Amino acid sequence: MTVEKLISIAILMLFFLSSCGETPKEPPKSTAPVNIEEDSVAVDSIPAKKEDSTAKKEKFVLTEDNAIDFFFDYQKDLKADKVRITTRFGSFTVQLYDNVPYHKANFIYLARKGYFDGTQFHRIVKDFIIQGGNSDDVETGRKRSEIGRYLLPPDTRKGHRHHRGTISMPSSEIDNPHMLASPYEFFIVVTDPGSYHLDGDFTPFGRVIEGMDVVDEINSVKTGQGDWPYQNIYIQKAEVIE
Template sequence: MSAFKPFLTLLLIGLACLACREQSNEKLPKGEQPEKATDSLDASLDAREASTRKDTTSFVLTEDNAIDFFFNYQKDLKVNKVRLQTSMGSFTVQLYDNVPYHKSNFIYLTRKGYFDNTMFHRVVPNFIIQGGNADNKETARKRREIGRYLLPPDTRKGHKHHRGTISMPSSEIDNPHMLASPFEFFIVVTDPGSYHLDGNYTAFGRVIQGMDVVDRINQVPIDDGEWPMQNIYIEKAEVLE
């Protein structure tokens, strides 16, 4: 009997501990559940917003994927006209089909809203106006989100730099192959043209309506750096479907 008492004591202690553990695992009564940080509707909205953010930021253009992307992008393009509404009026450009990378790049950036609220940041009287850049955080953010890449020149399709031609400048980085800066463009105003540019820059379209607006932009006062004294905005660029 004396040997059985310690065993009985240990058994009772074990049962008491088990009961305590079971009590600690019980759920709180319904009215005492801890409050959630968000209700089910907020959680659903958060999920949709996260999905949207993922969709808009999941793909970024790079030097490695840009050519393949635009090669495939241009296959289904049925459009070739873009209207640019500026703070001095609007004009329309028609893009050439046989320069597919530059055409599809311009339409892609237009559809992404890149050109909206950029500027004509360079004006050379009786020569060109150049647009697609701006000294603001919004433009820098858009470039980061779209990606960092250059486009190869495509100068052997017979397109010359006639008056009204839209063309793409080469990048300002160390660039012996004259790769194009995809975010910017220039329009020739010289009459009949600036043919010394042929072979060095890719002409990818022409102004078909509103050349008088382009001429007005080319006549604005500029500073020593060829920046207009008063900002000239591209308020909206839209693809004409």
């Protein structure tokens, strides 16, 4: 073999060896933003945002367990003691007794909540009473459901009697040996001078101070079975006189 061939072979071998020993270069890194999927671990690892403090709170509902405590607190700063009740016959005003605090607070609270608006004088007994706060409308049931189910204890020993014009609270129709009061209804005595056989069983909590002629007119309407008026007598508005 000639010297020239040997030199050529040696050069080729050196070139081959140097190529095999070269370290490969890393591909250039992308500068494009990386999109993170919404359900990826990166997103899940971020602490959840705290609920807005202005979020709607759970609605308050009165119950047998909380009603007395609620009205005890409600009456502490209660200045108002008059409610004007408006019907198609006109308006009359009742003044509530301060020393019957739970029944007074209950009546003011329901009037402010708009409960009485749209209810009816659903029981009329000639020369005896007119009774209101109920109706056969679905809306009345809805209002009661939203406000709550509760009864009030009788408060009959404050010296008030069932004189003509007295507003009092009927007892519940449920099995009720303690004569607990139905908070959504009320009756007004029309009898002259009064219906004193009711004393001790029902709680007088106020009296009509203006518009007794309207009460008398309501008491004079024709009624049918169950003492329900032939024509509905709606309470158009019950307004607290602040």
